[in-house]
Amino acid sequence: MERAKLGEAERHCAAQGERLTPLRRRVLEILQDAGQPLGAYAILEVLARDDRRRPLPPTVYRALDFLLAQxxxxxxxxxxxxxxxxxxxxxxxxxxxxxxxxxxxxxxPQDGEVARDERPPGFEVEAVVLEVRGVCGGCREPA
Ligand SMILES: [Zn+2]
Ligand SMILES: [Zn+2]
Known part of the structure; x- marks a missing residue:
């Protein structure tokens, strides 16, 4: 699903002079198909089903680091x-x-980055993530 998003990701990487390698692309695709957050080991499971050779965890962590950094x-x-x-x-x-x-x-996604204006001098912001925890509409529905 959402091939358009993968194309977008590819163009974004190219514009940054980075390469969305087949593994990085596949990890992103797995995340998009999942419909819910996945841990590294759940991603490993899917990769292991792709082909019989299971990639090593550090490989997956490196791919995830790349996706986060980009x-x-x-x-x-x-x-x-x-x-x-x-x-x-x-x-x-x-x-x-x-x-x-x-x-x-x-x-x-909220436009702008709150931390940009308040960052300590010289601090380069790479990502701002805000976690809002609670209970979703589906789960709040009476059974
Ligand atoms: Zn985002
Ligand atoms: Zn829920």
Whole structure:
């Protein structure tokens, strides 16, 4: 699904002089297909199903680091999980609404970066992520 997003990611990397290698691309695709945040080991499981040789965890961590550094994905620190960015190439603060019951997260990108104006001198901002924890509409519905 969402091939357009992968194309967007590819163009974004090219513009930065970076390469979206097949593994990086596949990890991003897995995140996009998941519909919910995934931890590194869940990603490894999917990769292992792709072809019989299971990649080593450091390989996946490096791919994830790349996606984070390029702003193609965000990390939910409280869950140690990752989700694809929905506003690739836009300077934004990723506001992540995380449901503590089902674990689903939605990104609402906020224009601008709050920390930019308040950063300590010389501090280079790479990513601003805000976690908003609560219970989603689906989980709040009475059973
Ligand atoms: Zn984002
Ligand atoms: Zn929920």
């Amino acid at each position: 702003g193609l994905a965000h990390k939910i620190h409280s869950q140690n999980a990752f989700l694809p960015c929905c506003a690739i190439g836009r300077v934004h603060t990723a506001e992540l609404f995380v449901c503590r019951r089902c674990g689903v997260a939605r990104e609402v």
